[in-house]
Amino acid sequence: MPLNPRQQLFVDEYLKDANGTQAVIRAGYSTNGAKVTAHRLLTNPNVQAAVKAGQARIAKAADVS
Template structure:
């Protein structure tokens, strides 16, 4: 078992500040990193395994302490959307629904695996082997066909 890495005082302060508003750049500035390089420092800090693990552990502890889970957050957002509907506030409804969609993972990127057969692979190899002149000629032929 490896010992857990010791964080510096400034790294610990960054974690505290990041948990305030989840804004890495501002957290870095408030933790004492220079404003000019705060964005880069925040990225470096947030990709540090020890720091991201500490942030995750603190968020989980806060959620447990406050009895907040995904279901409670979703219920609160749905209640807010309903209140916005009653107040005839479409912007509020949209904002609430956007947050619900994020929570539900609707904005998560999707990965698509495309399996090209041997024929497509051979065609790709043929096109990659073409000179610029041959490629421009091919583009001209395609353009002429699509304009008909």
């Protein structure tokens, strides 16, 4: 199942600094319970796959010389 726009924004923000709580806030989720929301998102298999794909893309881009 594809990510919804807010989940994709969370993934994009998470890839910047690997801080789930801050990524949740920057993605527009409520600050109340941000830590719980980050945990919920990071345990979602679709979000996990998107994070891994993003990390691989970043690693590949960094490896290009």
